Amino acid sequence: MADRYLSFAGTAPGRFLTQRLGLPRPAVLHRWSPGSPALDGDLLHLTAGTSGLALAPVLARTGIAFGEEGGAAGRAHPAAVVLDATGVRDVDALAEVHSALHPVVRSVADSGRVLVLGAPLDPADHHQSAAQQALEGFARSLGKEIGRGRTVNLLRLRDASAAESTLRFLLSPKSAYVSGQVIHVGAGPARPPGDWERPLAGHTALVTGAARGIGEAVAETLARDGAHVFVLDVPAAEADARRVAERLGGSALTLDITAADAAERIAAALPDGLDVLVHNAGITRDRRLVNMPAERWSPVLEVNLGSVLRTTDALLARGTLRPGGRVVATTSIAGLAGNAGQTNYGASKAGIVGLVRSLAPRALDAHGVTVNAVAPGFIETAMTAAIPLLIRAAGRRMNSLAQGGLPADVAETTAWLAHPASGAVNGQVVRVCGQSLLGA
DSSP: OOOHHHHHHTSHHHHHHHHHHTOOOOOOOOOOBTTBOSOSSEEEEEEEEOOOOOOHHHHTTSSSEEOSTTOOTTTTSOSEEEEEEEEOOSHHHHHHHHHHHTTTGGGSOTTOEEEEEEOOOOTTOHHHHHHHHHHHHHHHHHHHHOOTTOEEEEEEOSOTGGGHHHHHHHTSGGGTTOOSOEEEOOSOOOOOOSOTTSTTTTOEEEEETOSSHHHHHHHHHHHHTTOEEEEEEOGGGHHHHHHHHHHHTOEEEEOOTTSTTHHHHHHHHOTTOEEEEEEOOOOOOOOOGGGOOHHHHHHHHIIIIIHHHHHHHHHHHHTOEEEEEEEEEEOOHHHHHOOTTOHHHHHHHHHHHHHHHHHHHHHHHHHSOEEEEEEEOSBOSHHHHTSOHHHHHHHHHSBTTOSOBOHHHHHHHHHHHHSTTOTTOOSOEEEESSSBSSOO
């Protein structure tokens, strides 16, 4: 359902009324499209503290016009500002964060990016840890005040080359609904693709719950990036699954993901192996706990969590997931912040977070496979369109971007985590929620 308030707020009368009444003023976000694949404008590179990052060569490949440090042809209205604060090691150095961004933050273009680069916390230096942790509060707070469709994120990294896929994502229209996030990139190997426009060419991906909604958008985006996509859904959705698969040049696979032989059937359908496994299938059976019988509790835990655990374990053990593979699971802000009437759903989605944090280092060591998760907030789907009007309106506005996200926003984040060059991104839970004001 169209967000009429968003459309109205962009008109001259809408801008006047929202400003006079102090109402949310959402901006139309610049999202990726074939005709507009990059942010409009230039990149401004700033530094706080003393940095040893070899950042300039990587920034020069992000697709935004870029000069040396402090240099950007469009300095008046940069599309993106990257502040390298990896060298901030004490409270005094935090003043350099303020002095670097204070003069320029107001001038960042609409739908622009502010990206703060931080270092991992040093357990042997509590002054460095305090200063670096301070960057999280700074970035999250700036994200809540910057407005005009602009986003602010903090990226912790050791090696700029290992973070190239992440820098490209965060400095592009593909990350339009990702804000207020803290993302860690390790020092693992990065495999630059032969073609950054089609990084998954020659790869095979499987997306569960892909016949419609977010799953369909994920399948579509992975196919755009070159993957042969297996569209998996329940037998009742076979017609839709086949329609999506045919449109994308992929394959349809219908089965009950909770069945005891689900992993066996997936492996049989993929004798040559699998590169990307996206766990998107999920259900809700909402009701307050006092009114929730077991028959509403168990299916949600079984579909949303139990099947994910069993299938992932089995496909890793069988070697179906090839070295260099990616597992991306879908959690939810309901699993991070909780939601009334969703104790079953919240439990299942919080369980996904536990799975990712525990399995990620072991899967990488034993199988060469990364494990991450996306956590959608309010996304405009058929499910949210059925929510009562006032609740739906509140859900749309209760984030820093003051609007709902689109299935494509979740899909683009999933595609970044599935990228061959994202091997140093592991064990991350990334919220795609416009920086929700709940549980942030």
